[in-house]
Amino acid sequence: xxxxxxxxxxxxxxxxxxxxxxxxxxxxxxxxxxxxxxxxxxxxxxxxxxxxxxxxxxxxxxxxxxxxxxxxxxxxxxxxxxxxxxxxxxxxxxxxxxxxxxxxxxxxxxxxxxxxxxxxxxxxxxxxxxxxxxxxxxxxxxxxxxxxxxxxxxxxxxxxxxxxxxxxxxxxxxxxxxxxxxxxxxxxxxxxxxxxxxxxxxxxxxxxxxxxxxxxxxxxxxxxxxxxxxxxxxxxxxxxxxxxxxxxxxxxxxxxxxxxxxxxxxxxxxxxxxxxxxxxxxxxxxxxxxxxxxxxxxxxxxxxxxxxxxxxxxxxxxxxxxxxxxxxxxxxxxxxxxxxxxxxxxxxxxxxxxxxxxxxxxxxxxxxxxxxxxx
Amino acid sequence: xxxxxxxxxxxxxxxxxxxxxxxxxxxxxxxxxxxxxxxxxxxxxxxxxxxxxxxxxxxxxxxxxxxxxxxxxxxxxxxxxxxxxxxxxxxxxxxxxxxxxxxxxxxxxxxxxxxxxxxxxxxxxxxxxxxxxxxxxxxxxxxxxxxxxxxxxxxxxxxxxxxxxxxxxxxxxxxxxxxxxxxxxxxxxxxxxxxxxxxxxxxxxxxxxxxxxxxxxxxxxxxxxxxxxxxxxxxxxxxxxxxxxxxxxxxxxxxxxxxxxxxxxxxxxxxxxxxxxxxxxxxxxxxxxxxxxxxxxxxxxxxxxxxxxxxxxxxxxxxxxxxxxxxxxxxxxxxxxxxxxxxxxxxxxxxxxxxxxx
Numbered sequence: 091x092x093x094x095x096x097x098x099x100x101x102x103x104x105x106x107x108x109x110x111x112x113x114x115x116x117x118x119x120x121x122x123x124x125x126x127x128x129x130x131x132x133x134x135x136x137x138x139x140x141x142x143x144x145x146x147x148x149x150x151x152x153x154x155x156x157x158x159x160x161x162x163x164x165x166x167x168x169x170x171x172x173x174x175x176x177x178x179x180x181x182x183x184x185x186x187x188x189x190x191x192x193x194x195x196x197x198x199x200x201x202x203x204x205x206x207x208x209x210x211x212x213x214x215x216x217x218x219x220x221x222x223x224x225x226x227x228x229x230x231x232x233x234x235x236x237x238x239x240x241x242x243x244x245x246x247x248x249x250x251x252x253x254x255x256x257x258x259x260x261x262x263x264x265x266x267x268x269x270x271x272x273x274x275x276x277x278x279x280x281x282x283x284x285x286x287x288x289x290x291x292x293x294x295x296x297x298x299x300x301x302x303x304x305x306x307x308x309x310x311x312x313x314x315x316x317x318x319x320x321x322x323x324x325x326x327x328x329x330x331x332x333x334x335x336x337x338x339x340x341x342x343x344x345x346x347x348x349x350x351x352x353x354x355x356x357x358x359x360x361x362x363x364x365x366x367x368x369x370x371x372x373x374x375x376x377x378x379x380x381x382x383x384x385x386x387x388x389x390x391x392x393x394x395x396x397x398x399x400x401x402x403x404x405x406x407x408x409x410x411x412x413x414x415x416x417x418x419x420x421x422x423x424x425x426x427x428x429x430x431x432x433x434x435x436x437x438x439x440x441x442x443x444x445x446x447x448x449x450x451x452x453x454x455x456x457x458x459x460x461x462x463x464x465x
Numbered sequence: 466x467x468x469x470x471x472x473x474x475x476x477x478x479x480x481x482x483x484x485x486x487x488x489x490x491x492x493x494x495x496x497x498x499x500x501x502x503x504x505x506x507x508x509x510x511x512x513x514x515x516x517x518x519x520x521x522x523x524x525x526x527x528x529x530x531x532x533x534x535x536x537x538x539x540x541x542x543x544x545x546x547x548x549x550x551x552x553x554x555x556x557x558x559x560x561x562x563x564x565x566x567x568x569x570x571x572x573x574x575x576x577x578x579x580x581x582x583x584x585x586x587x588x589x590x591x592x593x594x595x596x597x598x599x600x601x602x603x604x605x606x607x608x609x610x611x612x613x614x615x616x617x618x619x620x621x622x623x624x625x626x627x628x629x630x631x632x633x634x635x636x637x638x639x640x641x642x643x644x645x646x647x648x649x650x651x652x653x654x655x656x657x658x659x660x661x662x663x664x665x666x667x668x669x670x671x672x673x674x675x676x677x678x679x680x681x682x683x684x685x686x687x688x689x690x691x692x693x694x695x696x697x698x699x700x701x702x703x704x705x706x707x708x709x710x711x712x713x714x715x716x717x718x719x720x721x722x723x724x725x726x727x728x729x730x731x732x733x734x735x736x737x738x739x740x741x742x743x744x745x746x747x748x749x750x751x752x753x754x755x756x757x758x759x760x761x762x763x764x765x766x767x768x769x770x771x772x773x774x775x776x777x778x779x780x781x782x783x784x785x786x787x788x789x790x791x792x793x794x795x796x797x798x799x800x801x802x803x804x805x806x807x808x809x810x811x812x813x814x815x816x817x818x819x820x821x822x823x
Contacts, residue, residue, distance in 0.1 A: 377728065460706040
């Protein structure tokens with residue numbers, strides 16, 4: 091057992107030097123606004139030119155074939171440098187791993203390069219009004235037609251969909267099959283004929299997600315991922331990424347924890363031992379998440395249901411980091427700024443990617459082996 | 466970079482687990498608590514034969530150490546089986562003796578610790594004010610921080626010329642019946658100076674790390690036993706483990722433990738580096754909280770049976786509470802972490818030895 095990072099230090103140094111020279115001095119406008127979305131897309135292009143937008147991907151799609159450890163190091167440097175949020179993260183972290191596992195070579199060649207460059211930005215379309223935690227209750231349909239499928243129904247809470255270019259998600263293609271069967275995983279353009287999108291203001295009013303109405307939206311067969319009817323299995327192969335390390339890398343939390351310690355230094359009231367305790371605790375938890383990441387990439391086996399353990403941990407850590415920062419800021423905590431933007435973002439963490447209640451069910455039943463029961 | 470135990474380290478842990486399962490520790494614990502240390506001392510010798518105490522003794526002094534990763538692997542298993550005795554104190558004492566600069570004392574005792582023929586207790590006031598099982602120990606050490614004084618007490622030493630025999634104070638009962646705590650007054654000095662202070666700091670850090678590992682093992686066993694119970698115990702016509710209120714609480718226990726193990730391993734790998742004290746404190750704070758949460762959940766899910774003296778798991782529940790604060794409670798360790806991060810500025814607390822500052 092060792093924690094010898096010296097073999098990846100040259101890569102770390104390259105990333106650090108590039109970021110030092112290129113990260114915008116002033117924070118970009120929020121990526122959940124039209125102006126900010128465009129600015130973040132331009133930043134993705136810049137990252138891509140340096141081949142830093144998707145370091146862990148194969149070279150032929152714009153990556154560097156970076157090892158999981160190199161990816162962790164990239165993320166540490168990225169967030170330590172205060173670089174902009176990743177507007178294309180849903181594509182890079184959720185769709186791409188699914189395609190790499192289930193996609194055809196044609197799909198990979200067609201979809202991945204423009205995703206890597208920020209030319210096409212993807213939105214996840216899973217939830218429906220009647221299918222949130224109970225995703226298998228989804229009702230939006232895909233009906234066979236000549237050369238493809240016709241989509242009908244409604245998706246909602248689709249992150250980034252207000253400004254993104256394309257979406258992906260499961261649709262019910264065989265209504266007669268059981269809940270987890272007869273689903274098909276599809277990709278579609280958000281400006282398709284018959285598709286109406288209505289942006290939804292999140293809790294601070296910014297249009298961070300949207301609802302999507304499908305009225306005979308045509309999707310060619312070439313945009314089906316995996317076999318028709320296999321959508322549940324295909325979708326579930328993404329959730330490990332969503333709940334696991336790849337969506338929320340340790341780097342963002344260790345960077346936030348270091349900033350929190352700096353904020354404590356600036357604003358600390360030495361008599362407030364309760365706040366001191368929370369600052370230290372948040373830093374310790376961020377360190378634990380970092381080390382757990384090293385543990386995960388050292389393992390040969392698939393983490394599987396253990397990704398739910400990760401999701402509960404990072405989502406609660408993110409909240410703790412930001413709540414503590416706002417408390418340190420005192421009466422200024424409610425004023426706009428990076429901590430507040432991060433706080434609003436962190437509020438959604440325990441809800442998206444499968445609520446933490448669902449994650450705890452998964453942990454209890456599939457990791458601990460407790461008996462299943464009616465909910 | 467490979468941040469998981471290697472095959473040999475895993476095998477070492479599994480071997481200890483088998484040895485301790487076979488030893489039937491609940492009976493050993495109850496005898497120890499009743500003042501009959503025989504079975505516990507026999508187990509001590511078995512552990513020594515398995516190589517546990519040699520891990521903290523330098524090779525030059527007849528040991529195999531220092532091997533901190535193997536040490537936390539061993540203490541995880543010792544905690545998982547709630548083994549009684551001054552285990553943490555003995556390895557911390559080995560660290561103290563290795564660094565104190567008194568070659569006579571080190572030469573007299575380190576080989577015996579490695580060989581399992583010396584049970585050593587240790588107090589490091591104010592953080593560790595009592596010496597555990599001092600009446601059974603062959604040697605009791607204390608370092609008076611205020612005067613930089615190393616004092617050996619008790620010690621029915623064979624050939625330990627510099628050691629003075631002393632009678633420990635009256636035993637103070639603990640919530641954990643197997644933890645028999647003794648106040649230790651200052652005695653005659655046997656070594657003094659800055660080396661003593663540094664060695665006491667190092668001993669404290671290694672002791673706190675071993676205690677953190679013990680806590681992760683305790684927590685693991687509490688969770689395993691509670692999952693088993695929740696799957697078997699039926700109410701309202703179904704296993705209580707099928708209820709979400711029970712599931713979610715146990716899921717949280719697992720989350721806490723899963724994120725403590727890497728902190729303990731990370732601290733073990735930091736042994737000898739300037740970050741060691743900080744990383745040990747991070748591990749001990751997390752381990753105290755995770756194991757205590759496991760104990761609270763175990764008690765709640767077991768219900769009344771878990772609240773009885775005769776139910777063996779209550780030995781684990783009580784130990785988790787005692788070790789939560791032994792070797793420093795979480796708040797003091799958190800203060801030490803923060804102090805280390807902001808460059809030694811004392812954020813309060815201050816009962817723990819200060820971390821080294823770069």
